[in-house]
Amino acid sequence: MIAYDKKMLDNEALIDEAGTLYKGGFISKDQKKFIEKELPDLKSQSNILVRIGFFLLGSFLFGSICGAISLFGVSSEHIFFQICCYIFAVVGFAGVELLATQNFRNHGLDDAFILGTLLNVGFAIAITTEGYEMVIATFVSIASLFMFLRYLHVLSMLVFCLSTTAFLFYGMFEFGDIGKAILPFTAMIFAGAFYFFTKKLINNLKERYYYNGLLLANSFCLILFYLSCNYLVVRELSAELLGVEVKPGTDIPFAFFFYAFTFIVPVVYLVQALRTKDRLMLWISFLAIGFSIYTIRFYHSILPIEVALTLGGVVLFAIAFFSIKKLKEKESGLTFKPDRINHSDTLLNAEALVVASTFGMKPEVKPQASPMDFGGGGFSGGGSEGSF
Numbered sequence: 001m002i003a004y005d006k007k008m009l010d011n012e013a014l015i016d017e018a019g020t021l022y023k024g025g026f027i028s029k030d031q032k033k034f035i036e037k038e039l040p041d042l043k044s045q046s047n048i049l050v051r052i053g054f055f056l057l058g059s060f061l062f063g064s065i066c067g068a069i070s071l072f073g074v075s076s077e078h079i080f081f082q083i084c085c086y087i088f089a090v091v092g093f094a095g096v097e098l099l100a101t102q103n104f105r106n107h108g109l110d111d112a113f114i115l116g117t118l119l120n121v122g123f124a125i126a127i128t129t130e131g132y133e134m135v136i137a138t139f140v141s142i143a144s145l146f147m148f149l150r151y152l153h154v155l156s157m158l159v160f161c162l163s164t165t166a167f168l169f170y171g172m173f174e175f176g177d178i179g180k181a182i183l184p185f186t187a188m189i190f191a192g193a194f195y196f197f198t199k200k201l202i203n204n205l206k207e208r209y210y211y212n213g214l215l216l217a218n219s220f221c222l223i224l225f226y227l228s229c230n231y232l233v234v235r236e237l238s239a240e241l242l243g244v245e246v247k248p249g250t251d252i253p254f255a256f257f258f259y260a261f262t263f264i265v266p267v268v269y270l271v272q273a274l275r276t277k278d279r280l281m282l283w284i285s286f287l288a289i290g291f292s293i294y295t296i297r298f299y300h301s302i303l304p305i306e307v308a309l310t311l312g313g314v315v316l317f318a319i320a321f322f323s324i325k326k327l328k329e330k331e332s333g334l335t336f337k338p339d340r341i342n343h344s345d346t347l348l349n350a351e352a353l354v355v356a357s358t359f360g361m362k363p364e365v366k367p368q369a370s371p372m373d374f375g376g377g378g379f380s381g382g383g384s385e386g387s388f
Contacts, residue, residue, distance in 0.1 A: 002209065003100035003150050004042060009209055011039040012105075044106040054108025061109075062116045065091055085124035092117030100151060114153050118144055134174070137167035148213050157213035161220040165190075173241075180241045184258075187228035195221035219280055226265050226288050231258040232295040262292045 002009075015036055022032040045051040066088045073080030095113040104110045121143045125136045140163040147156035168190055172179035179186075198218040205211060227233050235252050238244040246252060269285035272278070297308065 001149055002152065002207075003097065004103070004105060004152070006209075008040060008042050008103065009152075012041040012044065013208075014039055015041055042103045042105040044104075045108055051106070051108040051111070055111045058109040058112025059116065062092060062095065062112055065095075082127060085120045085127060089117050089120040089124055092120060096147075096151060105152065110151065110153070111155065114147050114151060114156060115159075118147065118156065118159055133170040134167060137163045137170060141167060149210075152209050152213070154213050154216055157216050158220070161217055165224060177242060183237070183241075184229050184234050188225060191221045191225035191228055195225065215280070219284065222269065222281065222284050226269075226284075226291075229258055229261040229265075230291070230295060231255070231262045232291075232298055234258050235299075262295055266292055 018027065018032050018035040021027045022029065045054060069087060069091070070080070070084065073084060092113050096110060096117065099107075099110045099113065118140060122136055122140045125139045126132075129135045141160055144156045144159040144163060147153050148160060165187075168187065169183065172183045172186055195218060198214050198221060202211065202214050202218065205214065235246065235258075238252055239246070244252060252258070266285050266288035269281055269288060273282035273285055293312075302308075
């Protein structure tokens with residue numbers, strides 16, 4: 001299923017590890033270059049700005065090919081309009097396959113063709129079905145999942161998550177006002193079930209090439225679960241979809257549940273992140289806490305904004321100060337000490353020795369200068385001058 005040579009994918013992972021060890025000071029620059037030279041890998045681009053540049057170049061190339069094809073279909077305008085996006089999607093897929101045979105992955109050029117293919121699939125189905133959202137979301141989900149499984153394209157997994165969520169939403173709209181009313185609870189259940197499903201896949205993962213995509217989907221579920229029953233989101237969607245007007249002295253149905261959900265879920269995320277040492281969940285919990293505070297202030301301005309910001313800063317400073325004071329001496333678990341992969345002097349020589357032994361490198365060692373100064377002397381022979 002995967003379009004790339006797995007040996008080269010393994011080499012790419014080893015090179016990434018070497019880069020991490022180099023940044024942490026475990027290996028030298030020469031050792032890092034030696035590893036990169038000895039392990040052939042895929043043509044990828046780690047610099048985000050350069051990758052964006054190649055993406056723009058690839059988009060221009062894809063657009064030029066599609067424009068050239070369009071010149072042949074100008075004579076039959078109506079028929080060509082019905083099938084042009086299908087043709088462009090096939091062109092995009094052929095381009096991705098060609099780039100994969102040339103070992104391009106996460107380069108920018110392949111991003112342009114993959115995302116262009118998904119875009120044309122969506123437009124093609126929209127033209128054929130006259131904009132039927134559920135069918136569009138279904139085909140885009142299938143196409144994006146295929147792109148992720150075959151080309152290990154993480155952004156395709158994001159497209160899959162968004163299109164699957166869109167399918168759920170438009171599917172609930174088919175049930176009318178009842179579907180719209182229970183949409184928050186449906187989305188919450190869907191996000192929770194999908195979270196545990198992706199978590200199980202990650203724990204039982206045999207091919208680690210899919211790890212980043214599954215991790216993204218898992219994190220997406222956490223965000224969707226929180227937003228599904230956030231008070232601000234539910235109230236504004238109720239006004240938009242159901243026309244519910246909240247008059248002074250009234251509130252939306254189940255308001256107490258949505259208020260509690262808005263504040264309890266971020267705390268649960270925070271506790272779980274600290275317990276499992278999940279850094280990504282920790283950042284999501286911080287963002288959720290901030291959005292929860294914004295949710296309340298959006299409807300209830302208890303204090304002026306400058307006073308609220310000042311008090312919030314004082315509270316955050318106090319939490320940070322006492323947390324650092326408590327954790328700064330801890331050596332394991334949750335600690336304030338720097339990560340050893342980024343700052344380490346103790347394991348420097350040991351790690352360099354392991355890498356050198358593994359790759360057959362012989363690092364140059366400069367002997368320490370002897371404190372005794374030999375030479376001179378008065379007798380005949382090599383270097384003797386007859387005096388001491």
